[in-house]
Amino acid sequence: MPISVETPTGAAETMVLNMGPQHPSTHGVLRVVLELNGEIVVSAKPHIGYLHTGIEKSCESKTYSQAITLTDRLDYLAPLSNNLCYCLAVERILNIEVPKRAQYIRVLLTELTRIASHLVWVGTHAIDLGAMTVFLYGFREREEIMRILEMVSGQRMMTSYFRIGGLALEPPPGWLERVARFLDSFPAHVAEYEDLLTQNRIWLARTKGIGYLSPEDAIALGVSGPTLRGSGVDYDVRKYFPYSSYEEFDFDVPVQKDGDCYARYLCRVAEIKESAKIVRQAIAKIPAEGPIRTVAPGIIPPSREEMKTSIEGLIYHFKIYTEGFSPPRGEVYQAIESPRGELGFFVASDGSANPYRVKVRAPSFVNLQALPELVVGRLIADVVACIGTTDIVLGEVDR
Amino acid sequence: MEKDSFIRKLREWDAAAVVEVLDFRGETTIVVARENLQRVAEFLVNDPGTRFAFLSDITAVDKFPIEPRFELNYHLLSLERRARLRLKVRLAGDDPVAPSMVPVWPAANWHEREAFDLMGIRFEGHPDLRRILMPDDWEGYPLRKDYPVEGYR
Secondary structure (H helix, E strand, O other): OOOOOOOOOOOOOOOEEEEEEOOOHHOOOOOEEEEEOEEEEEEEEOOOOOOOOHHHHHHHOOOOHHHHHHHHOOOOOHHHHHHHHHHHHHHHHOEEEEEEEHHHHHEEEEEEHHHHHHHHHHHHHHOOOOOOHHHHHHHHHHHHHHHHHHHHOOOOOOOEEEEEEEEEOOOOOOOHHHEEEEEEEHHHHHHHHHHHOOOOOOHHHHHOOOOOOOOOHHHOOOOOHHHHHHOOOOOHHHOOOOOHHHHHOOOOOOOOOOOOOHHHHHHHHHHHHHHHHHHHHHHOOOOOOOOEEOOOOOOOOOOOHHHOOOOHHHHHHHHHHHOOOOOOOOEEEEEEEEEEEEEEEEEEEEEOOOOOOOEEEOHHHHHOOHHHHHOOOOOHHHHHHHHHHHHHHHHHHHH | HHHHHHHHHHHHOOOOOOOEEEOOOEEEEEOOOOHHHHHHHHHHHHHHOOOEEEEEEEEEEEOOOOOOOOEEEEEEEOOOOEEEEEEEEEEOOOOOEOOOOOOOOOOOHHHHHHHHHHHOOEEEEEOOOOOOOHHHOOOOOOOOOOOOOOOOO
């Protein structure tokens, strides 16, 4: 079979420019074939798959618990969101309820990852457009979140901290105080980023009116997350289909009407503040004591003490860690709001110990589909702004 | 219940459109025949009582060696009704062809390319049906159950 050659639209005097896959502002290995008329983009074709690792196929040969570690590697800027979505999907098939304490801790940690992810976004997006300082500031605060995650789970990035039925470990003493300390200093730092960008004339010139996406097009193309909310649609899974006790938290969903890069920037900065609000409420809500795992013999591993002292505990421990557990037949689609939009896991069970099919509805994958819509008819320099503003993570696009 | 009203509306419109209704853990699945898919999709998007204008995802599942071998799951979302619905189409293993939903939901474009790339399902009327994740000259469809996880093909 011959390798396909891109065919330009055939207009006179156009030039084809290959951007990526090794290009610093494509945030990974994205390749965009641009057809240019002078400096104006006539057509844009994203080419993906350079980071395809077959995670969905690998999941089919793992047990349900083992597959959690693969989900970390999808959206590597927000691994806990992926953990959460996968665990919720499997928990729905199993029909088990997670203790409230674990649910609140899950909310707290996923919101912290949302802040961390948006900080990386604002930093890299700004550096693409020539503002260096925000990147350094953003990574300073992100580092503190990484340390909190390390304190809780032992890992900075590939945490795998959420397990089916609850959490992997009891969080260490003093971790909530550390989160609270972080929150005390954090609003001042957000003000720093806003000082640098929000009224900056260069920033306004590079983002205002650039990459317009109408609400109708955004819905038709399946765009979600801040990219959709920047176009004036208030769809947020946390509000529309609450999961993990989000209905008990008081927060707003920032929406902007303009539909350009600047509107999406404002949305994400406002979201950082809302997430901080949720984290603060979660600190107050999390009980000091209580179970972090649900009790479901044969599905959820027994506690260390139970394993050491009771014969049933020992048998369940052995069985769960050697052959896994077998949920009933059925299929569910679980969606959560990841930092990038609607992250969905479709998990099908055939009654065996391995998932029959795992499909990831990656928000970056769908949002990237809207890229030609954003860039066609604009200057080539704006392509960088438009790629940055859709906030893609190639690990998730290619899976 | 809200979900029953969608099914009732669909049945009122065309009693033969709904082949089967499945319910699992609060999720409703409507099984439709391949030849009715496009009509049903257009109805669900345009009817004021449903308005499933947002296509979240298309998932292809391989049931090998059970026939009909392939299943296509369309995960729909209605922002106005705050509801989700799954459409399911079953395809025979020797004829894995489905109508393209790009005219109804432009979002279907990449989802269908992915199902074609990894499962080998062809979509009639798709504007640009090429492989999307695998290289263009790749042989075989990796997510099929008769495709090995490791080793040589």
